[in-house]
Amino acid sequence: MLHYWLEFEESIGKVWDKYLNRKVHKFHEEQRVHFTDISKSLNIFHHLMGGEKGKDLQVTDKRYVDTSRTALQKLSFLGKEFFLTWQDDDSIYLPASFAYFPTKEENEMLYYWLIAMSVHTNVTDKNLIEQNQKAMHYLTNKYSGFEKFYFNASEYLISKYEQLGFIKSLDEKTDEDLINDYPNPMWIYPSALTINAANNLNESDEDLTREEDKDESDVLEMKKQANQIDDKHETDGFLAFLPESLMSIFEQVNVDRMEDDTFDENALYHAEDLDEITIGQKQANLSSRIKMDFDLQPDKTLMYPIGKGHYIDEWDYLKNDYLINYVRILPQVNTNIIPIELPSRLKKTVRKIQAELDLLKLDRIKNDNLPYGDEINIDSWIEYSSHQNKSMHHQKFYTTFEKKTRDMATLILADVSLSTESGITQEVRIIDVIKDSLIVFSEALEKLQDKFAIYTFSSLQNKKVYFTIIKNFKNKYDDLIRGRIDSIKPEYYTRMGAAIRESAKILDKQQSANKLLLIISDGKPNDEDRYDGRYGIEDTKKAIQEVKKKGITPFCITVDLDAKEYLSYLFGRDGFAVVRDGQKLPKVLTEVYINLTK
Amino acid sequence: MSKTYYLAQSNEVELFKAAAEMDLPVLIKGPTGCGKTRFIEAMGEELGRDVYTVVCHDDLSAADLVGRHLIDENGTYWQDGPLTKAVRNGGICYLDEIIEARKDTTVVLHSLADYRRVLPIDRTGEVIQAHPDFMLVVSYNPGYQNVLKGMKPSTKQRFISLTFNYPKAEIEKEVLLKESDVDDATAQKLVDIAGEIRQLTDTDIQEAVSTRLLIYAGKLISKGFDPYQACMHSIVESLSDEEDVLEVLEKLISLHFEKNSNV
Numbered sequence: 085m086l087h088y089w090l091e092f093e094e095s096i097g098k099v100w101d102k103y104l105n106r107k108v109h110k111f112h113e114e115q116r117v118h119f120t121d122i123s124k125s126l127n128i129f130h131h132l133m134g135g136e137k138g139k140d141l142q143v144t145d146k147r148y149v150d151t152s153r154t155a156l157q158k159l160s161f162l163g164k165e166f167f168l169t170w171q172d173d174d175s176i177y178l179p180a181s182f183a184y185f186p187t188k189e190e191n192e193m194l195y196y197w198l199i200a201m202s203v204h205t206n207v208t209d210k211n212l213i214e215q216n217q218k219a220m221h222y223l224t225n226k227y228s229g230f231e232k233f234y235f236n237a238s239e240y241l242i243s244k245y246e247q248l249g250f251i252k253s254l255d256e257k258t259d260e261d262l263i264n265d266y267p268n269p270m271w272i273y274p275s276a277l278t279i280n281a282a283n284n285l286n287e288s289d290e291d292l293t294r295e296e297d298k299d300e301s302d303v304l305e306m307k308k309q310a311n312q313i314d315d316k317h318e319t320d321g322f323l324a325f326l327p328e329s330l331m332s333i334f335e336q337v338n339v340d341r342m343e344d345d346t347f348d349e350n351a352l353y354h355a356e357d358l359d360e361i362t363i364g365q366k367q368a369n370l371s372s373r374i375k376m377d378f379d380l381q382p383d384k385t386l387m388y389p390i391g392k393g394h395y396i397d398e399w400d401y402l403k404n405d406y407l408i409n410y411v412r413i414l415p416q417v418n419t420n421i422i423p424i425e426l427p428s429r430l431k432k433t434v435r436k437i438q439a440e441l442d443l444l445k446l447d448r449i450k451n452d453n454l455p456y457g458d459e460i461n462i463d464s465w466i467e468y469s470s471h472q473n474k475s476m477h478h479q480k481f482y483t484t485f486e487k488k489t490r491d492m493a494t495l496i497l498a499d500v501s502l503s504t505e506s507g508i509t510q511e512v513r514i515i516d517v518i519k520d521s522l523i524v525f526s527e528a529l530e531k532l533q534d535k536f537a538i539y540t541f542s543s544l545q546n547k548k549v550y551f552t553i554i555k556n557f558k559n560k561y562d563d564l565i566r567g568r569i570d571s572i573k574p575e576y577y578t579r580m581g582a583a584i585r586e587s588a589k590i591l592d593k594q595q596s597a598n599k600l601l602l603i604i605s606d607g608k609p610n611d612e613d614r615y616d617g618r619y620g621i622e623d624t625k626k627a628i629q630e631v632k633k634k635g636i637t638p639f640c641i642t643v644d645l646d647a648k649e650y651l652s653y654l655f656g657r658d659g660f661a662v663v664r665d666g667q668k669l670p671k672v673l674t675e676v677y678i679n680l681t682k
Numbered sequence: 683m684s685k686t687y688y689l690a691q692s693n694e695v696e697l698f699k700a701a702a703e704m705d706l707p708v709l710i711k712g713p714t715g716c717g718k719t720r721f722i723e724a725m726g727e728e729l730g731r732d733v734y735t736v737v738c739h740d741d742l743s744a745a746d747l748v749g750r751h752l753i754d755e756n757g758t759y760w761q762d763g764p765l766t767k768a769v770r771n772g773g774i775c776y777l778d779e780i781i782e783a784r785k786d787t788t789v790v791l792h793s794l795a796d797y798r799r800v801l802p803i804d805r806t807g808e809v810i811q812a813h814p815d816f817m818l819v820v821s822y823n824p825g826y827q828n829v830l831k832g833m834k835p836s837t838k839q840r841f842i843s844l845t846f847n848y849p850k851a852e853i854e855k856e857v858l859l860k861e862s863d864v865d866d867a868t869a870q871k872l873v874d875i876a877g878e879i880r881q882l883t884d885t886d887i888q889e890a891v892s893t894r895l896l897i898y899a900g901k902l903i904s905k906g907f908d909p910y911q912a913c914m915h916s917i918v919e920s921l922s923d924e925e926d927v928l929e930v931l932e933k934l935i936s937l938h939f940e941k942n943s944n945v
Contacts, residue, residue, distance in 0.1 A: 128886050128927055129934070132931075229937030229940065463745050466751040467805060658888060
C-alpha cells in the first residue's frame with residue numbers, strides 16, 4: 085500500500101516539475117544542441133573566421149546574474165544563473181548546450197554566430213554594448229546568412245523574454261541596468277575575472293545568496309553554482325604543513341590505483357553532491373597543485389650525464405620573442421645496461437614488417453646501356469641501329485631497375501614523460517607500446533639500411549630537460565641498443581619545444597639529403613611551470629617552424645585521441661598521425677615512415 | 683587571337699622582363715591555381731616568344747627533354763625534344779612542376795641555367811649554344827609534403843626566384859570580374875569566401891581554394907547557376923574529403939549565399 089502511495093506521490097512531483105519547467109524555461113528541450121557534438125566543426129569555423137589558431141574552445145561554467153525574476157522563476161530557482169559566452173587569451177568559453185530556439189538549426193547557428201562574434205569583439209565591461217553592436221553590424225552586413233539568422237533570432241528572443249526588449253532599440257544612451265538585467269545570449273561578455281576586478285564584487289555577498297540543496301539533478305551542469313577564482317598566482321594554494329606529516333598519511337593509506345583510475349563516474353558523482361564548483365584559471369595539471377620535491381629512490385639504472393648540459397632558447401608568445409638561453413638541456417646516457425636480444429613477443433611483428441619491406445620497390449634507379457638486363461631500352465637500341473658502322477658500336481641496349489638505399493636520416497624523439505605510464509589496457513602501459521615500437525621500427529630501418537638515431541626526453545621545468553641518448557647516428561643497432569630501449573622509464577614532464585630544438589641541432593649536422601624528425605608523443609606539451617596550455621603549444625609551434633626552416637621534415641605520431649586540434653596547429657594537416665589503438669603503434673610507426681619516404 | 687589576360691600582383695612583370703633581357707633563368711614558386719602558367723603565357727605573348735611547356739612527372743627522362751632518335755622508312759633520324767627546340771629557335775621553355783621530375787633528369791638544365799647557356803647532346807655529340815631569345819623557366823609548388831621530393835640546392839641556386847601567392851583581394855576580385863562575368867557583389871562574396879577558407883591552410887585543409895576555382899564558381903554563377911550550388915560544387919567539394927571540414931565549409935557558403943531549399 086505504502087509502495088503505491090509513494091509512486092503516486094512521485095508522479096505528482098513529476099507533473100509539477102514539468103509544469104514549472106515549461107512555464108519558466110521556455111526552452112525547446114527536444115531541439116537542444118550540445119557543444120560537444122559540434123565542437124570539431126566549431127573549431128574549424130573559428131579558424132575560418134580568422135580566429136587565432138592557438139585558442140581553444142571550451143565549455144563555460146555558470147555565471148550568477150541579478151535579474152528580475154518572475155514569481156514562478158523564483159519558485160523553481162531558475163533565471164538567476166546564466167551561461168555566458170566569453171573569452172580570454174587561451175580560450176573561448178561557450179555554453180554547454182543551447183535550446184533557446186524552436187529548431188535545431190537555429191540553436192546550432194547560435195554557436196556559429198557566437199564564434200564569429202568572438203573573433204570580432206574584444207569586450208571589457210566598459211565597452212560591452214559598443215563592441216557587440218559593432219561586431220553584429222559587421223557580421224550582418226557581410227553575411228546574408230547571419231543577417232537572416234540574427235533578425236529572426238532576436239525577434240524570437242524578444243517575444244519570449246520581454247527583458248531582452250533592449251536589443252531592439254540599442255544605442256549609447258541605453259540604460260546599463262536594463263542591459264545587465266538580463267543577459268543577451270547572442271552577445272560576448274567579458275570574463276568574470278575582469279568584472280570582479282573592476283567592480284570589486286564582495287565575495288561574501290555571493291555566498292549568502294547560495295541556493296538550497298536540490299533533490300535530484302538530471303543534468304549536472306544545470307544545477308551548480310559556479311565560482312571563479314584567480315589562482316594564477318603561484319603563491320596561492322601554499323600547503324602549510326610539514327611534508328613529513330603528509331608522507332606519513334601516504335604510508336597509512338592503501339591506495340588502490342586501479343580503482344582510482346576509473347575516475348569518470350566518481351568525479352561526476354562527487355560533483356553532484358557539491359553545491360558549488362570552483363573553477364580555476366589553470367588547466368588540469370595536478371602537479372602544479374601540490375608541489376613537492378620528493379627524494380627519489382635510488383634507481384638501479386645509472387644515468388651518466390654527458391657534459392654539464394647546455395642552454396638553448398625558448399619562445400615566449402606573450403613577449404613575442406625568444407628567452408635567450410632559458411632552457412638547460414642535460415644530455416645523458418644509461419650506462420648500466422644488460423644487452424638483450426629481440427624479444428620473442430615481437431618476432432612475429434618484425435618478420436611481418438620485414439616481409440612487407442621486401443615487396444616494396446623503394447626508389448627504383450634505372451640503369452641504362454647495359455650489355456644485359458631486364459628489358460630493352462628502345463632509345464639505346466635505336467641509337468645502335470642508327471649507327472653507321474654497327475659492328476664498331478657497343479651492343480649495350482638493356483635497362484635494369486635497381487633498388488637503392490635512400491639518402492635518409494631519421495631521428496626518432498620519444499616522449500617518456502610520466503603520463504606515458506598510464507595504461508592503454510589493464511596490462512599494457514603506453515610506455516610499453518612506445519618501447520615495442522622503437523624496437524620494431526629499428527628493425528625495419530636496419531633492414532632498409534636507412535640511417536637513424538633514437539633519443540628520449542623528459543623535463544623538470546626549464547632547469548632540467550633530460551635528453552637521453554638511446555642510439556645516435558653512429559651507434560650500430562645491436563643488443564645493447566635494444567637493452568637501452570628496454571630500460572626506458574617514464575619520468576617527469578613534456579617540454580617538447582626544447583627537445584625538438586635539440587633534435588634539430590643533431591639532425592642538422594647529418595650529411596643526408598633528406599632529414600626526418602619523428603616525434604612519438606602521448607599528449608600536449610606541458611611542464612610544471614607555465615609551460616602548459618597555450619605557452620607550451622606556441623613554443624612547440626615555433627620550434628617546429630625552426631625545424632622546417634632547416635630543411636628537416638617533422639612528423640608526429642601520437643596516441644592521444646583528443647589530440648587532433650592542437651596537432652594540426654603544430655604540425656600542419658599532414659604532419660601527424662593519431663594512432664587510435666595504442667597497441668598498433670609498432671606497426672603504424674613503420675607504415676607511416678614508409679609512406680613518408682616512398 | 684586576343685591577348686592573354688594577366689593582372690600583375692606586384693613587380694613580377696618587370697622582374698621577368700628584366701630577367702629575359704639579361705638572359706637569366708627564372709624559378710616560380712607558388713600554390714596551385716594562383717596564376718603561374720597564365721603568367722608565363724602572358725609574358726610569352728608580351729615578349730613575342732614561343733612558350734614550350736613541359737609538365738614534369740617522375741618518369742620523365744632526360745631524353746624526353748633533349749630529344750631522341752626515331753625510326754622512319756629511311757632509317758633513324760634525330761628528333762629534338764622541347765628543350766632543344768627552344769634552345770635552337772629561341773623561346774621560353776617552361777618546365778611545370780619541376781619537383782616531380784627525378785633529380786638526375788634536371789641536371790641537364792645546369793649548363794643552360796648558368797652563364798654558359800649551352801646544351802650538350804650526348805647522343806649526337808652536338809653542343810648547342812642557346813639562341814639569344816631562349817629563356818628557361820621552371821615552376822613548382824612548395825606545398826606538397828614528401829621528404830624525398832625537394833629541389834637539389836645546386837639546381838635551385840641557378841635561378842632568379844619569384845614567389846607567387848594568391849592575389850590580394852582587390853586584384854583577385856578584378857580578375858574574377860574579367861574572367862567570369864559575374865556582378866560586382868558576387869565577385870566580392872567569392873573573394874571573401876576565399877579569404878576565409880585560406881585561413882584554414884595547413885591546419886585543416888591541405889591547400890586552400892585557388893583563384894582558378896573561384897573563376898570556375900564565377901563562371902557557373904554567371905551562367906545562371908544557383909550561387910550556393912555553384913560554390914558547393916566548384917569550391918567546397920574539391921577542397922577536402924573530410925566530413926567535418928566539408929560541413930563547416932558548407933556552413934560558410936550558406937552564410938554568404940542563401941541555400942535554396944528547392945534545389
